[in-house]
Amino acid sequence: MELQQMRYVVAVAETNSFTRAAERCMVVQSALSHQIARLERELGARLFERTSRRVRLTPAGAAFLPAARQCLDAAERAAAEVAAAVGEVRGRLNVGLIPTVAAVDIPSALRDFRRAYPNVRIGLRVGASEELVEQVREGAVEVAFLGLPTTSRPHGVAAHELAHDRLVAVVAPGHPLAGETAVDLHRLSFEVFVDLPAGTAGRVQSDLAFSAAGLSRDVAFEVTNADFLARLVGQGLGIAMLPAAYVRQLSGVTTIEVTDAPARVEYVIWSRAGRTPAATAFLALLDVPAT
Known part of the structure; x- marks a missing residue:
């Protein structure tokens, strides 16, 4: 069993194609197919189901794949450790x-x-x-x-602590709150929110703060991307609470201090x-x- 054979198996599994795997590995497809077939003979099991339309892992292939990745990672790390020993980081x-x-x-x-x-x-x-x-x-x-x-x-x-940061309210420039210098969670609880998905750390800090204050809120939009979240806020679809240090890089929205805002640690x-x-x-x- 050779590392190159494992690389070929991983490439086919990730691309679902012998052709694309060969292109990724920069070898002709016949050579890649030959090496995988050789490995299958050695293992005594087929790793892939091949049809004219698709390639997918067999149960044996699914069992082999994590171990192959671990072997490749270990080999790469071994080479990196040797390089580091002679003063080269790679x-x-x-x-x-x-x-x-x-x-x-x-x-x-x-x-x-x-x-x-x-x-x-x-x-x-x-x-x-x-x-x-x-x-x-x-x-x-x-x-x-x-x-x-x-x-x-x-x-x-x-873990190493990098910084503490408080959350601030983010609203559209034309929002009724845009002229305020500061608000509290009670005032914000009457608004419609755009937020990260429920259960994520970025959402939990706000949920906990409202809950601790005995308040509920309406999260009408859940977004996984913070930049897109800010774009929805900018269109007036809701307000949000985001870390103050992050908000500085946003445009098209207005920031308001929240007097009883939760904090996060990076x-x-x-x-x-x-x-x-x-x-x-x-x-x-x-x-x-x-x-």
Whole structure:
């Protein structure tokens, strides 16, 4: 069994096509098919069901795929560790982030990192805080940036606190509240809201604040993308509560202080099992203490 065969299996599984997999791996299709057939003979089971219209994993293939990915990740990490031992940082850095991250200028940090370590391949994943914690625990992401209510903390991962931030109300410029300098949660409870999906960390902090105040509110629109959320607010479809530091980069909306607003804490997290050389270098660039 060879690593290249595993790469071919992963490529076919991800593209659902021998043709596209061969293009991704930059080999002729016949060579890729031959190597997968050879691996299937060695394993004594077919990994893919092939028809004229589709390619999909067999139960044996579905069982093989996670282990193949782990082997490839381990091989890549081994090569990166050897390179680091002789003073070169390379390999892959997968960075996860919430849409409203504000404590770190991610594009600027990645620009500086790329200049310093051009041999590192970088992947970005945008998601909810709870999803990113799970991805770091599973090893799919090396470093992630989260925002959590002050009552929560990331579990099962190493974490460093970056910043505290209060939420502010965001309304359309023509909204009746746009002329106010400050409001409270009671006044906001009469409005229609645009918010993140129920159960996500970005939504929970607002839900908890209204609940603690004995208030309810109408969330008419649930949006997974914070920028699009702000666009809906700008069209007058509802109001929102977003972190003050993040709102500064938005246009077409008006910001109002909320006197009893909830707060959030931004964290950077990484695996407790250890940092890859690329992750260590990236965190060092951000002046995150080595712990």
